[in-house]
Amino acid sequence: MLRNRLIFSLIYSDGFFMQSRNFRLQRVGDINWLEKNYRFHEIAFSLDELIILNASRTGKDITEFSKIVSRLACKVFLPITAGGGIRQIGDAEQLFNSGADKLSLNTVLYSDPVLVDSIAKKYGQQSIVAIVDYKIEGDTPVVYIDNGTQKLNITLLEYIKNIENMGAGEVVLNSIDKDGTGFGYDLDIIERYKSHINVPLVVSGGAGNEHHLAVGLNVNGVSAVSTANLFNFIGNGLPNARSYLIKNGFNLADWRK
């Protein structure tokens, strides 16, 4: 049986890992902090996947970011998605050569469909993870790109269709309103849009504890739940969340201890 996935997302900016709240970033610690306080290389054995995002607002240096990816990718044996600031095929290549297995794309999904197409052709559709950031305005989800700063004049539904046609292999629905709040996922939007998504769906934004992860996994049609909450899952937070979910019969993979 195909398993659901528990994904941890690390948000990186200019030398530091960040806690994001509604896309406002707060510095938490550098890579040494992550390795020491999160015992990163140990807890990686309790995750199904890792996403590393460069959220720098001051120009995203792919070479510097690739070094971080490369250091995190060493001695962990799980799929790594990396992205943020990919603007040309050379950026994609550099991240793959640094240990990324998939790329997360956001702004270029709108601004450069040709690039998305060439990445899909060269590396395959399964290598493209489309991150869809949205905010609720009125009662409608509005798509944002460019670190949540640029609003798009297109419905979420049309946008999802476009990016699937372009070759997205997975879609991450990320609620900017819920981001970093720890209030739980945006279940309303997930329920309304899941049946319109024909590739694996990852939900993101709002998970503050293992119960929220459980609620997300319980939604039929959700392939993976993601959390980027550095504060709420510190120490053994993630390994404990995984054991809790497996103990409670959730459909997560199990591997040799």
Next chain:
Amino acid sequence: MKLAIVDYGMGNLHSLVGALDYVSNIDVLVSSNIKDLRQADKLILPGVGHFLSAMACIKDLGLDAVLKELVIEEKTPILGICLGMQLLTDSSDEGGYSDGLGFINGRATRFNSNELPVPHVGYNQVNAAVNSRLYDGFGPSPDFYFTHSHQLQSDCSIGQSTCHYGNDFIASFEYENIAGVQFHPELSQTNGLKLLKNFVELF
């Protein structure tokens, strides 16, 4: 002992090298140099991307002939991973029909996306064949990480183990010195590490 990962310019090989270093003392070399490949005791054919373009790269580098010589004539053990596994078989319809290396009976076709999300992404349980060397020491249905849009079927008995996604498809095969896995052992946590160790030690 030397193991060569056949490099034909596709995808991330870091995790694979890292995983092999983690589980064994075998000398690992990433190369497309024919001389290097001839000196290897074991081969791994990795692969991410399109079947058609991968076959084109392999032919451009002259690797099809040397792989045939090493794998078919000299019986050097080889493990194909993901696209690399499919390349060992007869054909695929990815990017238009393309012949594969043809070492193993099998053909890859796209999953039916009317019923299920495609690509097939995530850990899935493998129904491990009895007496398998790859799964030596495993329980009956271990989890491995898959990410692919094309699935392999075969008309022959090639020591296949299966996985289910909409239908049963070949998750791995092992026939004499030739083995292939559709999933990524290097991204499958401790299960994948153990499987790679089995390939290094038992083939």
